[in-house]
Amino acid sequence: MKITNICCIGAGYVGGPTMAVIAHKCPDIKVTIVDLNAERIAAWNDENTDNLPVYEPGLDQIVLSARGRNLFFSTDVEKAIDEAQMIFISVNTPTKTYGLGKGKAADLKYIELCARQIAAVAKDDKIVVEKSTLPVRTAEAVKNILDSTGNGVKFQILSNPEFLAEGTAVEDLLNPDRVLIGGDTDAEGQAAINALVDVYANWIPKERILTTNVWSSELSKLTANAFLAQRVSSINAMSELCEKTGADVNEVARAIGMDSRIGPKFLKSSVGFGGSCFQKDILNLVYIAKSYGLDEVADYWEQVIIMNDHQKRRFAANIVKTLYNTVSGKKITFLGWAFKKDTNDTRESAAIYVADDLLHEQANIAVFDPKVEETTIFRDLDYLATRKPEENKAGVTVYQDPYEACRGTHAIAVLTEWDEFKGYDWQKIYDNMKKPAFVFDGRNVLNGKELKEIGFIFTGVGKAY
Ligand code: NAD
Numbered sequence: 001m002k003i004t005n006i007c008c009i010g011a012g013y014v015g016g017p018t019m020a021v022i023a024h025k026c027p028d029i030k031v032t033i034v035d036l037n038a039e040r041i042a043a044w045n046d047e048n049t050d051n052l053p054v055y056e057p058g059l060d061q062i063v064l065s066a067r068g069r070n071l072f073f074s075t076d077v078e079k080a081i082d083e084a085q086m087i088f089i090s091v092n093t094p095t096k097t098y099g100l101g102k103g104k105a106a107d108l109k110y111i112e113l114c115a116r117q118i119a120a121v122a123k124d125d126k127i128v129v130e131k132s133t134l135p136v137r138t139a140e141a142v143k144n145i146l147d148s149t150g151n152g153v154k155f156q157i158l159s160n161p162e163f164l165a166e167g168t169a170v171e172d173l174l175n176p177d178r179v180l181i182g183g184d185t186d187a188e189g190q191a192a193i194n195a196l197v198d199v200y201a202n203w204i205p206k207e208r209i210l211t212t213n214v215w216s217s218e219l220s221k222l223t224a225n226a227f228l229a230q231r232v233s234s235i236n237a238m239s240e241l242c243e244k245t246g247a248d249v250n251e252v253a254r255a256i257g258m259d260s261r262i263g264p265k266f267l268k269s270s271v272g273f274g275g276s277c278f279q280k281d282i283l284n285l286v287y288i289a290k291s292y293g294l295d296e297v298a299d300y301w302e303q304v305i306i307m308n309d310h311q312k313r314r315f316a317a318n319i320v321k322t323l324y325n326t327v328s329g330k331k332i333t334f335l336g337w338a339f340k341k342d343t344n345d346t347r348e349s350a351a352i353y354v355a356d357d358l359l360h361e362q363a364n365i366a367v368f369d370p371k372v373e374e375t376t377i378f379r380d381l382d383y384l385a386t387r388k389p390e391e392n393k394a395g396v397t398v399y400q401d402p403y404e405a406c407r408g409t410h411a412i413a414v415l416t417e418w419d420e421f422k423g424y425d426w427q428k429i430y431d432n433m434k435k436p437a438f439v440f441d442g443r444n445v446l447n448g449k450e451l452k453e454i455g456f457i458f459t460g461v462g463k464a465y
């Protein structure tokens with residue numbers, strides 16, 4: 001079957017960029033991205049691409065190239081489902097906050113709603129593609145719901161997990177290491193797989209398009225994220241040992257990374273990983289393993305999260321300890337709030353947890369982030385529900401200018417590795433700070449030697465200074 005009409009449910013960080021790239025690369029396919037969130041859809045349709053709801057380098061150009069031609073954003077979910085041959089489900093799958101599996105299992109209510117809506121609307125056969133990250137065997141539940149109408153419409157379920165990383169989404173989508181497609185092993189399943197392979201083959205070499213059974217594909221996505229997060233926790237565990245022993249974590253990472261079996265990527269020690277997925281997906285993996293009675297498997301992966309929580313907490317504790325055991329009433333400046341550079345996404349960012357710890361210590365926090373809005377910062381803190389919103393408002397001030405954020409401050413903490421931080425006039429910042437002037441570089445991006453020469457008391461991660 002040749003695909004000419006695609007619908008994607010969910011216009012978020014994955015649905016938006018992924019479908020924009022498909023539309024950009026496949027001018028013969030009409031791609032409609034739908035969402036219940038009318039504000040988000042309006043932002044995707046905004047004439048001014050600065051207002052797109054997702055910031056990703058290069059995304060504005062991709063959207064402009066296809067929007068109105070074969071790329072459409074709409075709130076009319078039913079119409080888009082009805083017209084499409086292939087429907088991607090790209091809705092959020094957060095950690096459950098209630099009931100059975102609370103705090104660990106993935107909340108699949110949005111997925112189920114999509115399946116029910118597709119079942120209710122579809123009048124002809126459809127290929128339904130799981131783009132969201134899902135627990136292994138979700139396709140079974142989706143199929144049960146779709147097949148329950150008894151109206152003769154046939155559905156094929158594919159798993160096509162997304163491996164893009166935020167900040168490099170466009171580059172990752174244009175030039176992925178691989179695309180993974182899982183489907184049924186029978187003839188209809190294979191035909192559905194081939195239809196999706198043909199879409200990607202418009203710009204991705206066939207040898208990088210991997211096909212498997214559905215369960216392998218679903219589980220590979222959780223596995224990939226667990227392995228990636230595990231590398232960060234592994235190097236972060238070593239960073240603490242480096243600080244005690246005089247080893248330098250950057251040197252250790254370089255030395256082990258040159259072993260081709262280990263490889264150099266994803267070995268940057270930090271204040272801890274954030275982002276919407278690593279923690280959620282590992283907790284989900286832990287929950288799945290436990291549900292099969294695999295306690296050792298569950299405990300093994302849970303340790304990755306325990307280590308990450310420790311890394312965030314000890315960064316905050318080190319600030320308090322270094323500032324003579326009290327930050328009460330002291331201005332502490334955060335450079336960066338996003339969970340990594342080149343994104344406006346702050347979900348699970350380490351900055352939120354470090355700020356929360358320092359607010360417990362009665363610090364006055366000043367925040368500057370080049371892409372994150374003030375409302376987002378307060379929403380993140382309020383979501384923790386550790387204190388009243390008025391108290392967060394009283395304890396945190398958001399600045400539009402980094403030099404103002406640093407004026408009169410006792411200490412600067414780098415929470416995100418934005419490139420621009422390296423180019424600041426650090427002498428000017430030093431001159432306007434309280435003395436002694438402290439810098440805690442949670443990303444190891446600043447030049448510690450130069451900053452020490454200026455007069456700063458400098459600490460990075462994983463190195464005794
Ligand atoms: P997101 O929250 O940014 O977007 C999800 C969107 O789905 C929201 O706009 C929401 O309004 C919409 N939605 C929810 N239910 C709906 C419904 N019934 N009908 C229509 N719209 C509905 O989430 P995201 O970051 O794009 O993640 C989506 C999925 O992709 C998750 O499973 C995530 O684990 C996975 N994933 C995310 C990334 C990433 O970098 N963010 C990367 C790979 C995979």
Ligand code: UGA
Pocket residue numbers: 133162163164165166167225228232265266267268269270271272273274275276277278339340
């Ligand atoms: C991650 C994966 O890299 C993607 O392949 C996956 O598709 C995605 O999760 C997902 O499923 O959501 P993302 O979270 O966007 O992508 O960004 P990463 O580059 O993986 O960074 C995650 C966190 O780890 C960030 O806070 C980052 O600063 C931190 N990190 C990463 C380190 O501290 N050190 C490193 O060496 C690498």
